Amino acid sequence: MPKREIDLVVISDVHLGTYGCHAKELIRYLKSIQPKKLILNGDIIDIWQFSKSYWPDSHMKVLRRIMKMASEGTSVYYITGNHDEMLRKFVDLKMGNFRLVNKLILNLRGNKAWFFHGDIFDVTMQNSKWLAKLGAVGYDSLILINSFVNWCLTAIGKEKMSFSQRIKKQFKNAVKFINDFENTAADLAIDKGYTYVVCGHIHQPEIREIESDKGKVLYLNSGDWVESLTALEYHKGQWDIFKYKPEDFKNYPSESDDILDNQNLNSLLDIKSLLSQIS
Numbered sequence: 001m002p003k004r005e006i007d008l009v010v011i012s013d014v015h016l017g018t019y020g021c022h023a024k025e026l027i028r029y030l031k032s033i034q035p036k037k038l039i040l041n042g043d044i045i046d047i048w049q050f051s052k053s054y055w056p057d058s059h060m061k062v063l064r065r066i067m068k069m070a071s072e073g074t075s076v077y078y079i080t081g082n083h084d085e086m087l088r089k090f091v092d093l094k095m096g097n098f099r100l101v102n103k104l105i106l107n108l109r110g111n112k113a114w115f116f117h118g119d120i121f122d123v124t125m126q127n128s129k130w131l132a133k134l135g136a137v138g139y140d141s142l143i144l145i146n147s148f149v150n151w152c153l154t155a156i157g158k159e160k161m162s163f164s165q166r167i168k169k170q171f172k173n174a175v176k177f178i179n180d181f182e183n184t185a186a187d188l189a190i191d192k193g194y195t196y197v198v199c200g201h202i203h204q205p206e207i208r209e210i211e212s213d214k215g216k217v218l219y220l221n222s223g224d225w226v227e228s229l230t231a232l233e234y235h236k237g238q239w240d241i242f243k244y245k246p247e248d249f250k251n252y253p254s255e256s257d258d259i260l261d262n263q264n265l266n267s268l269l270d271i272k273s274l275l276s277q278i279s
Contacts, residue, residue, distance in 0.1 A: 012041035012200025013224035042081020042117030111195035118201035186210035
């Protein structure tokens, strides 16, 4: 199948190593595109909840596909998030077309774009990390239960539902947190003179212009690959939110292996070795 050529793709919050991760769907998506740049905007590997007893082949194949894309000429930037904060000690690591960074600034057709995960705005993360980790475990459990419920609903011909999205809509504090997050990111970007600010972290895909008395900025969020199954795509000056639909990917298998050159195979083995040392 022909691949879509795209200038830039942003994905975040994949949470490899958790039950909620839709790795097979992500592999199909990655196989369908040929981006010049791929930005992994944090929480790709969920080191907080990493367990040696749960690391399916499909999760490793996501990493293989990413390294394969790097070997074929795609510039891959891995921006660290809170769930993979352990990687921050290796920041500025460069392996061929792969780079590990905490934040990224790119010039897109004369417009400056600021990319970062966004956990810096999370008060819980900054002041009560143990509470944030506990919440992450609870969220993963909720997703697991939700998956079972959706399987039952599908079996009886009913529409799927999202527990967490319903909770977000019903609780004013959740809505306020999202709005505060977006406005804070926008205010900082306006102060710095950026045209675009691109985040992840809150699992809420979004593209909207935010204006203040100091100026305006285009705020973007790539969503996640736990529930939303979304990515940001930038091509020929235009931003769009990509939404995964199973019916569009029937001809893109998720199980085939990618053959890597020696450099990228060694890089992948280094990642695998690092993961095996995490308790």
